[in-house]
Amino acid sequence: MDTQKRRKTTFAALRPNSTLPGAALILIAGTVFSRIGDSLASLGLVLNAADKGIHWGVTEVLLAELLPTVVAAPLLGAVVDRFSARPVCLAALLLQSFALGAATAIPAFHVRVALIALSGLAGVASVAAAFKMLPAVAGTERTGRANSLLTAGMSLASLIGPALAGFLHSVSGTGLLLGADAVSFLILAGCTMRAVPRSMDVAISRRPTSKLSDGYRALRHTPGLGPLMPAMAAVILATSIEGVAGVFYLRGIAGGNDSVYGLFLATWALGSVPGALLAGRAEWAQRHRTLILGGVLGISVGLLTVGLVPLAGLVFPLFLVAGFGNGACNVGLRNAVHDHVPAEVQGNAWACFQALSRSCIGLGYLLGTPNSLISSQGQVIASGAIPLAAVVWATLTGLRRKRSGQPALNETSG
The missing domain is CATH 1.20.1250.20 (MFS general substrate transporter like domains)
Known part of the structure; x- marks a missing residue:
């Protein structure tokens, strides 16, 4: 880093x-x-x-x-x-x-x-x-x-x-x-x-008391990373909900035009490229919390507004914003794990994060499946509201930590 x-x-x-x-x-x-x-x-x-x-x-x-x-x-x-x-x-x-x-x-x-x-x-x-x-x-x-x-x-x-x-x-x-x-x-x-x-030095865990749960424990208890996990889980769940519900909602906005729908998805991916590149600038190297929560906020605002305002012309700029946040968030997360998790358990921690991520994706697919209780538009609105609530919660938690004098999340001011 x-x-x-x-x-x-x-x-x-x-x-x-x-x-x-x-x-x-x-x-x-x-x-x-x-x-x-x-x-x-x-x-x-x-x-x-x-x-x-x-x-x-x-x-x-x-x-x-x-x-x-x-x-x-x-x-x-x-x-x-x-x-x-x-x-x-x-x-x-x-x-x-x-x-x-x-x-x-x-x-x-x-x-x-x-x-x-x-x-x-x-x-x-x-x-x-x-x-x-x-x-x-x-x-x-x-x-x-x-x-x-x-x-x-x-x-x-x-x-x-x-x-x-x-x-x-x-x-x-x-x-x-x-x-x-x-x-x-x-x-x-x-x-x-x-x-x-072959000779490259990659840290190996030699602790006799190591357990299979060490990866989950590192994600949860490592300062600077653990408090951000709920926000990450929320945004993965949200984008998975939108990934299913959006097929129906966004195609409806596009008047059934699959080419326009494809351009919607491409816009998100395009937005994530500059988000990821800008997150790699030197002045952002230690700002993991800002990158993750700022990225989650961008995703939530983009999805929530798309759900509330069903206009095709707005989807493109909003998905650019959401994609930008997605790219920044992903870089912030990877940097946070590399920076804060001990090298000898990083493999286990990243594998366990994959498991957590896939669990949220599976649940999101189920929640985003069309049903008689909530419309696809309502599901997209929910996909924006869930990570927004997580950002608010994380922000309030951070403020309480500062007021109580607890250790900060190891983020420097740059």
């Missing part, structure tokens, strides 16, 4: 390529490429279910991606922390590639979903290990900029992946998309081997 907070920054701070080591750029590029591959495989199976008329197929795919992470995260995160992150990451990536390769060769839908679940299980370990290796590759003083560039790249991947998946599926079917994802994991494994030397 960049600790040179007093240095006068210039526009060069927005260009992480000029400061990050080449190894970090290789690792980030491989990760972004693999994320595009994940989008291809996931949407490919969803489209496959729709083509075959498998009514519960979409739900089956979503559950296959969610449940393994929720169940196995503490165990796999502990493995990442107890052993060298590099071989754990490479083994997990190879297992992911094997699972996707097998899914390419086997046309049976349910078998493919099971293999996707296996890949997701291995993905918990590979993602946690990559998170833990990033500071060692980028250098602790540049971790914030690395997180900024990685988050921006992920936003672009979420913009490119679905569009590319739709085109490729219409041309060649699901098999090509699954195969492309398998190749993307091999490419990421190659990038990891190139970027992370």
Whole structure:
């Protein structure tokens, strides 16, 4: 993380390529490429279910991606922390590639979903290990900029992946998309081997009393991070509610025009890129609380206003604001974990955060499903109100801490 907070920054701070080591750029590029591959495989199976008329197929795919992470995260995160992150990451990536390769060769839908679940299980370990290796590759003083560039790249991947998946599926079917994802994991494994030397020092937990719950404990009790977890859970829940309800509400605003609806979603992703890049500036390196709560506030205001004012012309600027907040929030969270959680439990902590995130996503999907009790517009309004309430609560809690003389959340003024 960049600790040179007093240095006068210039526009060069927005260009992480000029400061990050080449190894970090290789690792980030491989990760972004693999994320595009994940989008291809996931949407490919969803489209496959729709083509075959498998009514519960979409739900089956979503559950296959969610449940393994929720169940196995503490165990796999502990493995990442107890052993060298590099071989754990490479083994997990190879297992992911094997699972996707097998899914390419086997046309049976349910078998493919099971293999996707296996890949997701291995993905918990590979993602946690990559998170833990990033500071060692980028250098602790540049971790914030690395997180900024990685988050921006992920936003672009979420913009490119679905569009590319739709085109490729219409041309060649699901098999090509699954195969492309398998190749993307091999490419990421190659990038990891190139970027992370065998001799690189990545902290390993040698505490005899370590437990599977250490990751959750670190997220909850680490100063500067624990008090922000409710706001993170709220915004993940909210965006998941909108992700389902918005299909109906936003398409209604767009007059049923799917092209306009697609542009709505693209606007959010576009907004998150500058949000992530600006959050990587040196003066924001230690302002985790501001980035997270400010980002959550931007998301809540965007969603709440879209829900209250059903005008297509307003969706674009509001989704830019919400996307900007999303990018800033994600960078702030990654920096907070890297900065405040002890290195020897960072793998477990990030794996457990993945589990918490997927749990909120699953609940959000259920709450956003159309029903007779609340309209899709009401669900979108709720998706904006929930994180707004979390921001208000976190702000009031922070004020009470200051008045009572309790320790602050380790955020410097910059």
